[in-house]
Amino acid sequence: MRVKSLHHVSFAVTNLAQTRRFAQDFGLHTVSDDGQRLFMRTSGGDAWCYRAEQADARAFLGFGFAVESEDDLAEAVERHGATPIRTLDTPGGGLGVTLTSPAGLKIDLVTGIRGEQAGDPAPGLRLNEPGERSRLAVPQSHRELGPATLFRLGHIGLFLSDYAASAAWFETVLGMKRSDSLHPGNPAVTIVGFYRLDHGADWVDHHTLFLGQSDRTDAHHISFEVQDYEAQFRAHRWLEKQGWEPNWGVGRHPLGSHVFDVWFDPDRYRFETFSDTDVVNCNHEPGHYDVHTQDMDMWSSDSPERYFA
Template identity: 20%
Template sequence: MTYPVQGVRSIELDVSDPARAAAFFTQISNLTQVEARGGSFYFRGTGAYHHILALHQAAAGTGVRRVVFDVANRDTLAALHARIKPLSGVTEAPHDLESPGGGYGFGFTDREGRNYAAVCSVADHADTADGRDRPRKITHVNINSADAEKTKGFLIEALGFRLIDASGPLTFFHCGNTDHNSIVLAAGTKSTLNHVAFEMPDLDSVMRGAGRMRDAGYPIEWGVGRHSAGNNVFAYFAGPEELPLEYTAEVAQIDESYIPHGPEYWRFPPGRMDQWGVTAPHTPRWKRIQEMHFFTKDAYPI
């Protein structure tokens, strides 16, 4: 199976105080700022992507401006555009990008009005060595959906994802890389951001990163534990402006021989919330913040 999307390249967030949030992501989350432009800030991990996070001045509240998908080349991008257009609310024509790192791509919306972009030919980095407790990339974005069947259909039919597992209210979507999942959909009552997961190079880095967060006044809201589907280690935090953030590592690496399973297979015994059986239930704060941040409705052009 070939996938038009290679992975989540970046997420762009609207925040009330971009400079303050930028200080958090560089000084506490160990990302590296690569550009500041027009009041927006752009950050890379240790992976190749030019930037994995953008912070913009919010016009109306903290939320997600868009999720940006990586595509291999212009031919694949053109085919993806043709596939998305009849299924999307709004789809731009592919064009050269003025945003940091440049490239070629287009913005589009899904059937619940979230903004995305698909891009290729971005000026990525050659230095990709891991750093101790420095995030590599965004492993996955977890999206709450008030109409999960509609959004599942969009992810599969328009974006070419493979539904790889289902666990409780979650469905996991795999694309053209070896990570078990790149998008997770949480069926619920609001179409909001559940969380964004930053991939650490190893378990020790998750723990060190969690300690640094705790020292800075950002305690663990859920974890540290190991998930069932995806097998990844997790620790969840309320970041600046209560953005729901995850540090993760050791996500399952899969290929086309992977056999998906359903909620019964992944269910934990009563009283357990992770494979190790060590984490307490998530805090009330985590429950609140994993539903509260909406996707911006008015910013589709990229």
């Protein structure tokens, strides 16, 4: 099977109203909220991409991929032990099944969900560079101050207690492809993997899944695409002004190239914006690098420790 795209993430949260306030400041829009269960979406046309449920303790409840058709759901049931196909009671309807990964993660596969009308991106930046002026007698476009415009849920990072078994499972069951990986000084051991969707010769993000060996299995971060780095700097200042806690960024990763900015939600799960990602296809040759030789942020020499704590 080849999954089509990342569709949603689900969390248990300890104060749903506060989570909603954070997520709205971050750029998500509320689809429904009954005080116990909150659904939110981006401005990019999804019916929903974020679910939070009121609970006594924070928890990562799982995530989901969209697949092409009901045939993929049937394959997941027959070959990979997914739950029976069910009609979804979530926004936009559709059909879904749930798989359980080797580490016990609940991973939904969904199809046939009716999306929303996508919003328009802001006018792109036209940059006047030294020696190359392209914006002549025109001021830079003005954008409203406020929460970022999020275009889609782009990738998820996972802590895994069983990296090798889980990575193999994502490859064989969901058809994910390794774009790059890191080892701890011994190339025979892999501790971090960047996995992309398999769309053959079509271009896809460098990674849709970031997997990291850990002593636990949990969400590491969820990441939403924004228009460009100006949108990220503006969102950064906005979130700062609302009193939320930054984690890391604005910076640029070397693997995947994207500009990142990471914030803690009220339960200290990480929300990230990204822009300007590398895209690759089936001709991409994966790299396998020593983690000690890899800077995580090309714009600073800050240790990424706080990013992985």
